[in-house]
Amino acid sequence: MNEQLHALVERTLAKGVGARVFPLRWDNRRIWVKQSVRAKHKVWHRVQRFAANITGIPLLRPTVSPGGQAGLESEAATLRKLAQVGVLVPDLIDVADHWIAIGDNGRILKNCIEDDVLKGDDNAVRAYVVDAGKALARLHGEGVAHGAPLLRNMTLRDDGQIGFIDFEEDPNARMPIADAQARDVLLFVFSIQREFKKRPELLRAGWQAYVQAAGETAPQLVPLRKVVRLLRPIYLLLRPFRRWLGTDALNGLWAYRTLRKSLYR
Incomplete structure (x- = not known):
């Protein structure tokens, strides 16, 4: 020290x-x-663990620090x-x-994107989201998962490359790597939708960039397709009530729709 x-x-x-x-x-x-902080175990984490055991979907397991x-x-x-x-x-x-x-790993990517949204620089905004998708695919290509690859946990370095921060959660030790990476993808696309809900083209751009970089036969897409298939009844149940749903639930529906259209086209 x-x-x-x-x-x-x-x-x-x-x-x-x-x-x-x-x-x-x-x-x-x-x-x-x-x-350091105290552990964040909550009732929701027990629900996640129960759901993972019942459905047999490892990526539902809690990964709290x-x-x-x-x-x-x-x-x-x-x-x-x-x-x-x-x-x-x-x-x-x-x-x-x-x-x-x-x-220091650079500026927070979410803040960079928000700045260019305010400037009306659509080309820069899309480029950032595309680069983020490619960067996540490269991280997965090294055989690891991030745990929480949200836009606020990505950085823009001085050389223009996308970096990553905040590795409190470690899904790599709690589930097969393909499931951990599939979980990463779900969190990544949800993050785009949540931050820029009125820009659906950004969600599609980030997702498509990830798939193109990772490859359509990437192992992590197998458990991703499985969870998307199993979530379809919930999607169909909630869709008629979307005007009464909360913001996160709505964002989840739109992110789910984009993934399903692409994975099962």
Whole structure:
């Protein structure tokens, strides 16, 4: 452990930072310090586990972080592993008893897209979403899954490449890799729909970019087709009541429709 960095972080924490993740200047660059938190096990996670057991669909298993030091160690191990295979993740600088320090990985992709939406730069917006889909496919090509590949957990680096942050969840250890990657895809397309619900073409662009990069015979599309098929009765049941559904439920319906049309065309 770097004693000077450790002292700086501890001094900063003692002053009160008001955030779990906060930036610092260290070694002439910006770094980020991420504090440990308690495990987030909730009733919903037990429901997920029950659904996974009943349906036989591994990707429904909960992947909540173990929290505490175990959660930090898990994320640190994931960062090391992904960096070794060339995935663009923050460099791991230090691991302490209740925090980790990582390098800066660029601007949050979701914020970059929102900025260009406000500017009316449709070409840039679409390019970002397409690049995100390709980047996720490349990550999957290395035989790993992210766990929560939402637009807010992707970054735009200085060289224009898409990187990834936030590896608290580790589906790789809780289900077959193909199922973990299928789960990634579901979360990715839902993230696009949720953030840009009035731009369905962005959802299609991100999904199509992923499939083209991963390949239509990619193993992860097998469990994805299975879960899409099993969700069809729920989709048909909810569709007539869409005007009364909440925002997330509606976004789920639209994302589901796009996936089904493509997977079963």
